[in-house]
Amino acid sequence: MRILIIEDDNETADYLAKGLKETGYTVDRAADGREGLFLATSETYDAMIVDRMLPGMDGLAIVQSLRAQGKLTPVLILSALGQVDDRVRGLQAGGDDYLTKPYAFSELLARVQALLRRQKPGAADTTLKVGELELDLLARTARRAGKPIDLLPREFRLLEFLMRHAGQVVTRTMLLERVWDYHFDPQTNVIDVHVSRLRQKIDKGFASAMLHTVRGAGYRLGVEPA
Amino acid sequence: MSTGRLFRTTAFRLAAVYGALFALAVVALFAFLYWRTLTLIDAETDAAIASEISGLAEQYRQRGLVGLMRIVTERSAAQPEASLGGANIYLLTRPDGAVLAGNLKRWPAAAQPTPAGFVFNLAAAEEGAQGNARARAFALEGGFRLLVGRDLRQREKLRAVVAESLALGLAATVALGLLAAMLVGRKLLQRVEAINAIGQRIVRGELKQRVALGGAGDEFDRLAENLNAMLDQIERLMTGMREVTDNIAHDLRGPLTRMKARLELALLPNSDPAQHRAAMESAIAETDRLLATFNALLSIAEAESGALHQSMRPVELGPLAADVAELYAPALEEKGLTLATEIAGCPPVLGSRQLLFQAVANLLENAMKYTPKSGRVTIATRSAENGSGPRGAALSVTDTGPGIPAELRGRVLERYVRLDQARSTPGSGLGLSLVAAVAKLHGARLELSDNNPGLAVTLTFPPRVEAPPQPQAAAS
Numbered sequence: 001m002r003i004l005i006i007e008d009d010n011e012t013a014d015y016l017a018k019g020l021k022e023t024g025y026t027v028d029r030a031a032d033g034r035e036g037l038f039l040a041t042s043e044t045y046d047a048m049i050v051d052r053m054l055p056g057m058d059g060l061a062i063v064q065s066l067r068a069q070g071k072l073t074p075v076l077i078l079s080a081l082g083q084v085d086d087r088v089r090g091l092q093a094g095g096d097d098y099l100t101k102p103y104a105f106s107e108l109l110a111r112v113q114a115l116l117r118r119q120k121p122g123a124a125d126t127t128l129k130v131g132e133l134e135l136d137l138l139a140r141t142a143r144r145a146g147k148p149i150d151l152l153p154r155e156f157r158l159l160e161f162l163m164r165h166a167g168q169v170v171t172r173t174m175l176l177e178r179v180w181d182y183h184f185d186p187q188t189n190v191i192d193v194h195v196s197r198l199r200q201k202i203d204k205g206f207a208s209a210m211l212h213t214v215r216g217a218g219y220r221l222g223v224e225p226a
Numbered sequence: 227m228s229t230g231r232l233f234r235t236t237a238f239r240l241a242a243v244y245g246a247l248f249a250l251a252v253v254a255l256f257a258f259l260y261w262r263t264l265t266l267i268d269a270e271t272d273a274a275i276a277s278e279i280s281g282l283a284e285q286y287r288q289r290g291l292v293g294l295m296r297i298v299t300e301r302s303a304a305q306p307e308a309s310l311g312g313a314n315i316y317l318l319t320r321p322d323g324a325v326l327a328g329n330l331k332r333w334p335a336a337a338q339p340t341p342a343g344f345v346f347n348l349a350a351a352e353e354g355a356q357g358n359a360r361a362r363a364f365a366l367e368g369g370f371r372l373l374v375g376r377d378l379r380q381r382e383k384l385r386a387v388v389a390e391s392l393a394l395g396l397a398a399t400v401a402l403g404l405l406a407a408m409l410v411g412r413k414l415l416q417r418v419e420a421i422n423a424i425g426q427r428i429v430r431g432e433l434k435q436r437v438a439l440g441g442a443g444d445e446f447d448r449l450a451e452n453l454n455a456m457l458d459q460i461e462r463l464m465t466g467m468r469e470v471t472d473n474i475a476h477d478l479r480g481p482l483t484r485m486k487a488r489l490e491l492a493l494l495p496n497s498d499p500a501q502h503r504a505a506m507e508s509a510i511a512e513t514d515r516l517l518a519t520f521n522a523l524l525s526i527a528e529a530e531s532g533a534l535h536q537s538m539r540p541v542e543l544g545p546l547a548a549d550v551a552e553l554y555a556p557a558l559e560e561k562g563l564t565l566a567t568e569i570a571g572c573p574p575v576l577g578s579r580q581l582l583f584q585a586v587a588n589l590l591e592n593a594m595k596y597t598p599k600s601g602r603v604t605i606a607t608r609s610a611e612n613g614s615g616p617r618g619a620a621l622s623v624t625d626t627g628p629g630i631p632a633e634l635r636g637r638v639l640e641r642y643v644r645l646d647q648a649r650s651t652p653g654s655g656l657g658l659s660l661v662a663a664v665a666k667l668h669g670a671r672l673e674l675s676d677n678n679p680g681l682a683v684t685l686t687f688p689p690r691v692e693a694p695p696q697p698q699a700a701a702s
Binding site: 154186188193 | 557
């Protein structure tokens with residue numbers, strides 16, 4: 001997997017590149033907008049991380065010109081501008097996800113992995129399967145090892161999201177954004193409570209846990225423990 | 227205020243242009259008057275001459291040449307000096323040109339014709355005489371000729387007097403116009419200068435300065451009122467910004483100091499890897515808290531700046547309240563609280579869905595934080611009664627906690643205010659001030675009241691009057 005980082009701040013770029021390389025990705029770097037756009041159009045990447053404010057060319061302009069050329073490389077936009085309007089503008093320009101500085105590397109990694117996963121075909125699945133866990137998207141039913149699990153509508157959406165990102169870390173903010181469709185900062189552990197209720201339903205009475213808490217990052221659904 | 231500056235003012239220029247136009251009109255009017263006066267005098271002179279000639283002709287017919295001679299002599303005698311202005315002029319001559327009677331020495335040689343006779347220079351008929359005369363000749367039988375005329379010097383004098391008065395009048399008009407222009411310009415300039423002076427003082431930092439009103443309710447007063455309103459808003463924003471800066475400094479210094487101390491401790495020579503790790507973990511936790519505070523402050527600033535008005539969309543409060551309730555229900559249950567929802571249909575409000583969600587979530591988190599075990603929290607929406615007019619929407623969050631004493635309800639909306647009872651619970655003290663900022667952004671009324679027991683917080687949104695804005699096209 002090749003990832004392009006377009007970021008003018010050397011230290012941030014170093015930190016991102018180091019983290020991503022340790023996770024097992026190949027990383028290319030561009031320090032300004034023009035070089036970034038050149039690399040993005042001439043090479044093939046699986047995902048791009050684009051800073052919004054760049055010398056030479058604005059990050060949004062890069063994404064727009066990429067999209068205009070028909071390149072669908074998933075893009076994560078990084079920005080120090082966290083206001084609702086800026087977010088919307090970033091996504092309208094063709095970005096696939098938007099992350100406000102400062103961020104935790106775990107959050108960034110989780111989002112990049114989600115972007116990489118999203119590319120894979122299979123959006124038309126009617127059932128999702130992770131280990132013993134099965135989700136029927138048409139009948140809206142869930143089973144583990146054949147045993148039906150009774151889920152509330154929101155719990156179903158939560159589980160669906162976790163299963164679509166099985167094996168990956170998903171953060172609390174990602175869950176709020178994708179499952180609840182709100183982008184805000186809860187002062188309390190609201191998401192944790194929802195996840196622990198879901199965990200009760202899918203893990204209780206089974207020998208192995210499938211819904212794991214990843215300390216300092218979020219959650220991961222998978223057969224094998226972290 | 228220098229004179230050069232006065233001449234450059236718009237008011238002076240306007241007044242000068244009006245003055246020039248007025249002077250032009252006055253010149254035209256005076257010229258017309260002058261022309262009419264002269265025409266009238268000429269017409270009257272001609273009429274007098276005509277009637278005199280017809281009288282003399284009558285005498286001639288009745289009494290013959292001798293009678294005419296006598297009358298002409300008599301009348302000439304009454305006007306002994308033809309050279310005096312305004313006199314009547316008579317001359318009766320024989321066919322050979324010899325003077326029979328009259329007060330002219332000879333028949334004038336050169337003459338300019340007029341519609342009713344002619345005008346001649348008196349010098350042509352009499353040496354040493356000056357000025358013009360207007361006359362008419364009448365031919366008698368046998369080559370005798372009669373001339374009756376009027377000395378025009380009186381008319382010339384009148385003309386000169388009229389022309390002089392008109393010139394003086396014009397000069398006075400122009401002078402008055404200029405004076406008025408200067409006075410008006412100076413007056414306007416004074417008021418503008420007063421506003422400028424205030425502006426300069428404000429630029430120098432005296433933010434409390436306001437433009438004084440003239441009291442006449444004129445356009446300058448309206449300008450001053452608008453400027454003052456603008457200055458009020460600027461002052462509010464500046465104060466808000468200063469508060470934010472102060473508060474950020476206050477809020478960041480503590481945690482940053484702690485963080486620095488712990489990291490320095492971890493760097494001491496005799497510390498071990500476990501201590502390093504603990505220091506780093508606590509630094510990260512401290513950073514997270516700092517960021518949460520930071521984000522809350524930014525959200526408040528964003529809501530208070532009003533910059534979001536552009537991106538407001540109709541938001542249904544019912545589903546929004548239900549979403550918040552659904553998100554928080556498990557957390558409340560975990561704390562041993564009951565969460566009830568009373569969602570009644572209400573008209574959509576124009577707003578920012580994300581900020582409204584954050585505000586309602588803050589209210590719910592507050593209720594959750596302060597309501598003791600086995601308490602009850604209710605989130606409700608309904609349409610707000612507004613007489614017979616269009617209905618607004620209302621959203622309320624009520625709890626059965628300790629409530630807030632009436633006299634402190636205003637204070638808790640301020641930033642960082644945490645009542646003494648709340649000091650022991652975690653929190654930034656920013657939750658309610660964000661709610662207040664969001665309410666203000668949406669034009670909603672935020673009310674804290676008694677729930678007997680507990681606190682009731684109600685957001686009342688005004689009826690939506692304007693049409694919802696069209697969704698904006700993607701930024702290009």
